[in-house]
Amino acid sequence: xxxxxxxxxxxxxxxxxxxxxxxxxxxxxxxxxxxxxxxxxxxxxxxxxxxxxxxxxxxxxxxxxxxxxxxxxxxxxxxxxxxxxxxxxxxxxxxxxxxxxxxxxxxxxxxxxxxxxxxxxxxxxxxxxxxxxxxxxxxxxxxxxxxxxxxxxxxxxxxxxxxxxxxxxxxxxxxxxxxxxxxxxxxxxxxxxxxxxxxxxxxxxxxxxxxxxxxxxxx
Amino acid sequence: xxxxxxxxxxxxxxxxxxxxxxxxxxxxxxxxxxxxxxxxxxxxxxxxxxxxxxxxxxxxxxxxxxxxxxxxxxxxxxxxxxxxxxxxxxxxxxxxxxxxxxxxxxxxxxxxxxxxxxxxxxxxxxxxxxxxxxxxxxxxxxxxxxxxxxxxxxxxxxxxxxxxxxxxxxxxxxxxxxxxxxxxxxxxxxxxxxxxxxxxxxxxxxxxxxxxxxxxxxx
Numbered sequence: 001x002x003x004x005x006x007x008x009x010x011x012x013x014x015x016x017x018x019x020x021x022x023x024x025x026x027x028x029x030x031x032x033x034x035x036x037x038x039x040x041x042x043x044x045x046x047x048x049x050x051x052x053x054x055x056x057x058x059x060x061x062x063x064x065x066x067x068x069x070x071x072x073x074x075x076x077x078x079x080x081x082x083x084x085x086x087x088x089x090x091x092x093x094x095x096x097x098x099x100x101x102x103x104x105x106x107x108x109x110x111x112x113x114x115x116x117x118x119x120x121x122x123x124x125x126x127x128x129x130x131x132x133x134x135x136x137x138x139x140x141x142x143x144x145x146x147x148x149x150x151x152x153x154x155x156x157x158x159x160x161x162x163x164x165x166x167x168x169x170x171x172x173x174x175x176x177x178x179x180x181x182x183x184x185x186x187x188x189x190x191x192x193x194x195x196x197x198x199x200x201x202x203x204x205x206x207x208x209x210x211x212x213x214x215x216x217x218x219x
Numbered sequence: 220x221x222x223x224x225x226x227x228x229x230x231x232x233x234x235x236x237x238x239x240x241x242x243x244x245x246x247x248x249x250x251x252x253x254x255x256x257x258x259x260x261x262x263x264x265x266x267x268x269x270x271x272x273x274x275x276x277x278x279x280x281x282x283x284x285x286x287x288x289x290x291x292x293x294x295x296x297x298x299x300x301x302x303x304x305x306x307x308x309x310x311x312x313x314x315x316x317x318x319x320x321x322x323x324x325x326x327x328x329x330x331x332x333x334x335x336x337x338x339x340x341x342x343x344x345x346x347x348x349x350x351x352x353x354x355x356x357x358x359x360x361x362x363x364x365x366x367x368x369x370x371x372x373x374x375x376x377x378x379x380x381x382x383x384x385x386x387x388x389x390x391x392x393x394x395x396x397x398x399x400x401x402x403x404x405x406x407x408x409x410x411x412x413x414x415x416x417x418x419x420x421x422x423x424x425x426x427x428x429x430x431x432x433x434x435x436x437x438x
Contacts, residue, residue, distance in 0.1 A: 017414075080248045102312075175422055190425035207304060
């Protein structure tokens with residue numbers, strides 16, 4: 001399938017969600033789904049879904065729906081999930097540990113190679129099945145093993161300097177949990193800044209809206 | 220300011236991001252910003268920004284830009300950040316600990332009251348300044364203190380049953396980290412499902428796209 005060149009960021013950010021829903025559908029044994037049914041499940045419109053999929057060349061036949069398995073494979077290819085990309089994690093605090101112990105990197109397209117921390121007492125430990133190395137070894141490790149991305153779970157204060165060093169050393173993407181908004185677009189290195197506060201503020205808004213509606217409605 | 224009744228979910232989800240950028244601008248001492256400048260910073264279009272703000276009644280004057288401080292206050296009000304909402308956290312594993320130790324709940328509109336865990340050895344400990352209670356005390360605590368939301372950092376297997384119990388007990392929102400997609404819309408209880416894998420898959424796509432482009436370009 002030929003992919004059109006420029007796909008908007010908004011569409012790209014919906015792809016993992018499509019992947020997630022289709023993965024669940026396959027687990028449920030569903031073989032075929034219409035854009036209408038998928039839209040209802042996902043809280044989107046059918047025309048939105050058709051438009052998104054068309055931007056990648058389209059996967060469905062009019063009036064016949066989508067083959068779940070095939071669509072899932074296409075999405076995996078577009079997302080690059082079978083690309084054997086590699087990652088290192090930097091900063092083995094609570095969040096680092098949570099990811100090392102519980103997060104399925106493989107399912108998101110990455111093999112995690114190891115983790116790094118500045119504290120000597122952690123060096124050589126195994127957490128979540130991954131060796132902790134001292135951060136002093138990081139440059140040599142990156143030069144030798146060429147990991148694609150770094151997962152940044154270290155304190156915010158150190159992250160901007162480190163990010164630029166990593167990019168100089170050849171890192172090709174950053175998954176950034178530090179709260180600092182990293183922008184390396186000029187360097188052509190994509191960054192995913194995770195802002196958990198955005199999600200909690202959204203919830204605050206929705207809860208507040210409900211409370212206001214209840215307060216304003218006749219009892 | 221009168222808010223229009225129905226604002227789309229997409230707009231609502233952009234509000235925390237506006238809030239975050241305006242907060243940074245205020246820290247930098249910027250007092251006024253045009254929709255064009257804000258758009259460039261945020262990677263949006265100026266017309267998108269004007270449209271979003273108009274859906275709440277509009278905050279700017281044509282050709283004059285936005286007052287950063289005033290816009291930030293309006294956004295805080297809309298988001299309900301000053302509403303003294305309360306939260307409890309359930310599940311003091313690595314992720315729970317990471318949030319208890321490092322996450323600024325207050326900045327997202329919530330006072331965290333305490334945490335709960337099933338393991339008796341944690342009962343009575345203080346983590347991140349918050350008391351850990353035994354999960355057996357949860358129903359009585361919810362009945363007495365009426366927290367607005369629950370932060371779900373417990374294992375996935377237990378979450379659907381617990382979520383419904385919490386809603387019966389009066390919880391008005393869920394911040395769900397378990398990976399299970401909770402849908403309680405019929406109950407009018409908003410849920411923010413945090414899917415970290417969506418963000419990592421997006422990064423996988425962007426890194427893969429860059430690699431494909433480099434591979435395809437003349438050397």
